[in-house]
Amino acid sequence: MFSHAATGENFIAHVGRRSMDAGRALADVRTWLPLLLTQMRRLGVDSVPIALFIAVFTGIVLSLLSSYIFTGTVPLYFVGALVGKTIMMELGPVLTGMALAGRVGASIAAELGTMKVTEQVDALETLAYDRYAYLVVPRVLAATLMFPVVTAFAMAVGVTSGWMTAINLLDLSSPDFFKGLKLFYQFKDIWFGLVKSASFGLAVALMGCLRGLAAQGGAQGVGDSTTRAVVLGCEAILVLDAFWALVLL
């Protein structure tokens, strides 16, 4: 009983310390602000090609799959509805998030893990920098801001590739595709996907940073941290996906 109480107190103290670290780091704007744009480019802009690659093929497959399901039972213009709804609300944010969990989460964890085991993080502290303000805040903010931007591009490209597939391979006209696309469209479809992707960005970057800064030992420790960051990032995306569906739908 006593040990449970002590463990609980330790946990609360730990959470309290981490919250204070986070608050102090966020307040240290002079440290993280100059680094934010660079991280937005590295984590966001540089991730656009992989996100678009995934979106193109997702759109193609969704278009073909919905045609296969609907043929003979549902009017074919519903292909537009399914492609639009699915890409904007679910597959756009989640697949982009998963891809970026691999690219961004691994990149952050490996970089910070290497800095940790080579004492660069300690060196930063001895130069009077706060490790969270310098390393964590710009990455987490950049990912939170840029995941929705990348996801928005992925949504547009995914729907476009679905449309191109429909008119070229399915004997569906453009007016029919857009008729279906507009049939169930709500503005909420887009912002629901973008809000989700912002939370995915936050979770992926946070996991990458925390696992990276917890790396110990040498190359194996960095490898373990990187793997863990990607796995935790993907798990967080799935949990958050369910959470937003419960809260916002």
Added chain:
Amino acid sequence: MLSGRLFSYEASSRSGGPPVSLVITLENVSKSFGGRTVLNGMSLDVPDGLNTVIIGGSGAGKSVTLKLIVGLLEPDAGRVVVDGEDVQALDRDQLAALRGRIGYVFQFAALFDSMTVAENIRLGLVKRGYAEDVIRQRIQESLAVVDLSGTDDKLPAELSGGMRKRVGIARAIALKPHYILYDEPTTGLDPVTAAVMDQLIIRTRDLGVTGLVVTHDMRSAFTVGNRVALLYQGAIRQAGTVDEIRRSDDPVVRQFIEGRPGPALVQPAVRRSAG
């Protein structure tokens, strides 16, 4: 076991030498990692304006001692006092101010590998809010001190191990610190480069910087040190001037400085905590 507090003001006064002001003091410091006790009641005083060298085997806790001084680690027991301030009692801002007075040269330099040499030195100066012309001047001055002028735009990966360590010193002295902590400054260097490092450490002391060097390189310790302390089994076994250590009749000290194999130093100063 002999006391590690031979550097104290009283000791210096008794020996008839000039009074020495203490700037860094470790009082009965203990530190464990998991069940491993690394420091066990260690006490040490570092006098102002001199180079103090801590020698000891691998895993003896030398680097841990340096990290305790700059607050990168916290002691489990005891106190670390710098300039009269208990390091563990400082808040983040006070700790940042303290770190502004301490330069730290890491064992493997710990240069930021995505930055050039100049950017590595610049980083600490920017944090302190210096004007751009002052920053540029400090970068050139500090690179000149370590004989690396003209390497501003090189990346750490383009430098040899010795050059990286010299950039580490340049990064530290650019901030004009009161103290510099050197973690194994000559480890992994060829004898000539190691001698260059030693001369740099002496030159830095002559610039008025108090140095604390940890090493197991006895040639380097006797070259750069004004005071030498042997860290053994988590505490200072003996501390004194270079001559006192050279003449020591303590078998552990003799074994270490002569580099003789034997049971006393085979096991590093790491033990399992009771319970």
